Amino acid sequence: MKSDALRGHLDALLLAVLDGGQLHGYAIIEALQLRSGGVLDLPTGTVYPALRRLETAGLVVSEWSTVGGRQRRTYRLTKAGQRSLVAERTAWREFTTVIDGVLGGGPWPAQA
């Protein structure tokens, strides 16, 4: 999947990955790849500026902490981030329901 198609959804994807708890940057990238079955084709370097933008928006907070014996910047959702994720999930379900109704139903009108 191309990165241009993902850019518009990157914020929501990052919030969803952080829903499980605090993670450092590379763990977020691994989770994105794992949960997409390895399909996400995104330059990993674009994830960090996106995380900083979410931090500016007050949706995540970050701090340097020791993970696995190394100092790493870790990110976690704020309450506003959790609310935003709920809204994104609702909007996505509505969107996919509508699109699936049109694209997923075969020829229209249904042929006997």
Place this chain on the structure above:
Amino acid sequence: MAGAGVIDAYVTALDRRLQGPDAVKDDLLAEARDSLDDATEVYRDAGLTEEQAQRRAVADFGPVGRIARDYQGVLALAQGVRTLRALLLVVPFTHAMWETSRLIWIGGWPAFGPTGTPPVWYLAIARANDWTGWIVAAVALVALFGGRLLARRGARTDTLARLAGSVAVGMVGTVVFANLSIVVATLHVKPGNLVLSPMVTGATVASMVILARLLVLARRCVVFASV
């Protein structure tokens, strides 16, 4: 170790393309290096040589030109936020500091000319100058909250940086104009008021130094957003 410098070269190239607050830049680059080291470790564990692993990690991270554009947006925005926060806190503080100094060392202003009161236009400039600090602080606060809301609506980092920089430059320009206006007006109406007390003159000089620093910060907003 063959290829041990692939990540070093990449991070150095990224570093050279970025301009912004040193602490934020160092933080971003440290995080980038961590990520590259993590990716290298994964590829090395999968059987690649150190050099191959580093090259794959760097390739995954993205072309340095593209990544630098995103990182530069973060740095420019950080500078914008820093300048707006400075305006929010420093401008009202400077005004309060100067007024307190004036009240302590001068008290009420001596009579202006034969009528005892300054011209109407002078009073208007003085009142406008008194309000400027608070108005600038209010605009900075609105810009900070507005920027956060825009970020939540998906506004691009470089767009936010340019907006923050524009507001910062506009507000610093307003403060400079207001300060110069009252100084020039006082020189015209009653120049002696500018040197009534060495302590107040010192407070005026301190205000000008703080203003010069704010000008530098505002200029950096423009420079970092234009890289």
